[in-house]
Amino acid sequence: MPESISADRAPDRASTRSTARKALANTAEVVYAVGSFGISFTMLRNWPDPHDYWRDTDTLAYALVAAVYLPLALRRRAPVTVFAATTACVLTYFTLAYYHVVVVCGLGLALYTVAALRPRRTSLRCAAVALPVLLWGTRLAEPGIGALSVGFVTTMTAVCWVAGDGSRRLAERGERLARLTLQLRHEQEERARQAVTEERLRMARELHDVVAHHLSVVSVQTGLARYVFTTDPDTARTALDTIADSSQEAMADMRRMLLVLRNGDPEEPASPAPTPxxxxxxxxxxxxxxxxxxxxxxxxxxxxxxxxxxxxxxxxxxxxxxxxxxxxxxxxxxxxxxxxxxxxxxxxxxxxxxxxxxxxxxxxxxxxxxxxxxxxxxxxxxxxxxxxxxxxxxxxxxxxxxxx
The missing domain is CATH 3.30.565.10 (Histidine kinase-like ATPase, C-terminal domain)
Structure with a gap:
């Protein structure tokens, strides 16, 4: 009974662990999105602008930063939708000429998520959209680092896409390996069931042949012995001898089959009786x-x-x-x-x-x-x-x- 209860509870424990992992992953996404927004909010508020390179920070700037980072909590559930929304907010933010650096990482993470979770054709299209938007933001770079900004956003776009695409391919390989492992396990179980069935049929044939043959001889000789028991004792004695010999041979065959079962080797059974x-x-x-x-x-x-x-x-x-x-x-x-x-x-x-x-x-x-x-x-x-x-x-x- 305790083993049965433990076996019944095993799927429940596995389901509980899976639910806990999903909840932890969702919590981590929310924490990351909120934390990124908090860091960007602080940078946007405290970053000095003595030469008036960028538009003054206002409520709209903070709202756009929130619209860039907070939806990232849902990036794994709807990666393309989150990428599109993030790209639109970043493009608006750059067009309004706010301090540009604080939103670059949000768009890079959205692109990485698309590359990691969607087919390569889709992620390449998203990368082709993200790069011009990020290049559009380099016009807001301080004088003297414009070329460096262009190189940085280009490299970042390539790195985010390559990393995401590599993660997708690695996940696909893991899924294929898991499917192959499951298929192999099913094939092994099927072969084991087939082997058990074949062995059961083989033993059924052996038992039928041994029992049916010897019992048929015993039945005939028993009838003969009973019929001539008083009138022809010699014939009755011969019939009884045949019954004894047939019974001994049947026992030897049964012993041989039992030894085969115990040793598990049907080709070379360790039996004192020779194989017929x-x-x-x-x-x-x-x-x-x-x-x-x-x-x-x-x-x-x-x-x-x-x-x-x-x-x-x-x-x-x-x-x-x-x-x-x-x-x-x-x-x-x-x-x-x-x-x-x-x-x-x-x-x-x-x-x-x-x-x-x-x-x-x-x-x-x-x-x-x-x-x-x-x-x-x-x-x-x-x-x-x-x-x-x-x-x-x-x-x-x-x-x-x-x-x-």
Missing amino acids: GLGRLGELAQRVGTAGVTVDVTTSGTPYPLPAGLDLCAYRVVQEALTNVIKHAPTANRATVRVDYRPDTLGITVADDGRPTGRPAPVGGHGLIGMRERATIYGGTVTAGPAPRGGFEVRLTLPVTGAA
């Missing part, structure tokens, strides 16, 4: 034979070693196909397993000699679904349906280019 493969088809045929279905295994072509995963896939498909013979073909007495080793493909056919019983063929059960899923993982295909000469047939084709 086509080399154990003889054992599988013998076990199915004790359930009443004789299995003939034939091989064509030159056998070659297969990758462990592909070998297990082929074995499980054969095992499930024979399990279906036991479960769904009560009239079948014989089944054949044909393994065809070709240079680039492995072909396996499992067919039985069962006669039609009037029941629908098992074309959509979990077993056939599992077979197709296994084959798809390795680029193979599984087809199932009635055999041309009667019975039911399952065909597996797996690409094995390079396995030989």
